[in-house]
Amino acid sequence: MVTVDRLVKDYGTLRAVDGVSFTINKGDILGFLGPNGAGKSTTMKMITGFLTPTAGTATVDGFDVAKDPIEVKKRIGYLPESSAAYPEMTVVEFLTYVAEARGITDKDQLNARLADVIVKCHLDSVKYRAIENLSKGYRQRVGVAQAIIHDPKVLILDEPTDGLDPNQKHEVRKLIQAMSKDKAIVLSTHILEEVEAICNRVIIIDQGKVLVDETPAEFKARKPGATIDEVFRELTNKTILA
Numbered sequence: 001m002v003t004v005d006r007l008v009k010d011y012g013t014l015r016a017v018d019g020v021s022f023t024i025n026k027g028d029i030l031g032f033l034g035p036n037g038a039g040k041s042t043t044m045k046m047i048t049g050f051l052t053p054t055a056g057t058a059t060v061d062g063f064d065v066a067k068d069p070i071e072v073k074k075r076i077g078y079l080p081e082s083s084a085a086y087p088e089m090t091v092v093e094f095l096t097y098v099a100e101a102r103g104i105t106d107k108d109q110l111n112a113r114l115a116d117v118i119v120k121c122h123l124d125s126v127k128y129r130a131i132e133n134l135s136k137g138y139r140q141r142v143g144v145a146q147a148i149i150h151d152p153k154v155l156i157l158d159e160p161t162d163g164l165d166p167n168q169k170h171e172v173r174k175l176i177q178a179m180s181k182d183k184a185i186v187l188s189t190h191i192l193e194e195v196e197a198i199c200n201r202v203i204i205i206d207q208g209k210v211l212v213d214e215t216p217a218e219f220k221a222r223k224p225g226a227t228i229d230e231v232f233r234e235l236t237n238k239t240i241l242a
C-alpha cells in the first residue's frame with residue numbers, strides 16, 4: 001500500500017532523512033520510533049505529499065507522491081503533530097468543512113461520512129461543542145476523525161497519543177486498532193509500550209537512517225529479559241556514540 005524507496009530530505013546542509021526504505025501493507029500498524037530529531041515527521045510529511053523529497057520515491061497505492069499528489073491525497077489521511085485548529089468551529093462544522101475540502105459535496109454522502117466518523121471516534125456527545133472547549137483527548141479524536149473523513153486506505157498519525165492521559169491514550173489506541181483491518185497505518189510515537197500494545201511492525205530511525213525493521217517481538221528478543229525500552233536505549237545510544 002505504501003512503498004518508500006531510498007527517501008532523502010535535506011534542509012540546507014542538514015540531511016534529516018538519509019535513504020529511508022520500507023513498505024507497508026493493508027492491515028499493518030507500523031510503529032515509527034526514534035529519538036527527537038531522528039527524521040520521523042519529515043519522513044511522514046514526504047509520504048503525505050506535504051514535503052517534496054530531495055531524492056528517492058514514495059508511492060501510495062501505486063501513485064508517486066511527487067508525480068500524482070492529488071491521487072495520493074485522496075488515499076491518505078494525516079494527523080499532523082500539531083493539528084491545525086479552528087477553535088471557534090463546532091465539531092460538526094469543522095468535519096463538514098474538511099469533508100467539503102476533500103470534495104465530498106453530495107449531501108447524503110457527506111451526512112453518511114459524518115455519521116461514520118462521529119461513531120468511530122466517539123464524538124457524539126460533543127458534536128455541537130466548539131473545539132476550543134474540548135479536552136485534549138477529545139480534540140485528538142477530532143484530529144483522527146478529520147484524517148479518516150474520506151475513508152482513506154492509508155493513515156499517517158504523528159504522535160497520536162502525545163499529551164493524553166492514560167485513559168485517553170487507551171481510547172485512541174483502541175480506535176487505531178479498530179480501523180487497522182482495512183487500512184495501512186503508520187504512527188510515530190516516543191512511547192515504546194504503545195508499539196508493543198498495538199503495532200505489528202516497528203521501525204527505528206535515528207539520524208535519518210533506518211536501524212531496525214521487524215516485529216515488536218523480534219525487537220524485544222534482541223536482548224532476552226530486557227524491556228523494549230532498554231533495547232531501544234541501547235540501540236540508539238550506540239549510534240550516538242559511534
Ligand SMILES: Nc1ncnc2c1ncn2[C@@H]1O[C@H](COP(=O)(O)OP(=O)(O)OP(=O)(O)O)[C@@H](O)[C@H]1O
Binds near residue numbers: 016035038042
Ligand atoms: N523545516 C525545517 N527546517 C530545517 N530543519 C528542520 C526542519 N524540520 C525539521 N528539521 C530538522 O530535521 C531533523 C529531523 O526532524 P524531524 O522533525 O523530522 O524529526 P522527528 O524524528 O520527527 O523528531 P521529534 O520526535 O522531535 O518530533 C531535526 O534535526 C530537525 O531539527
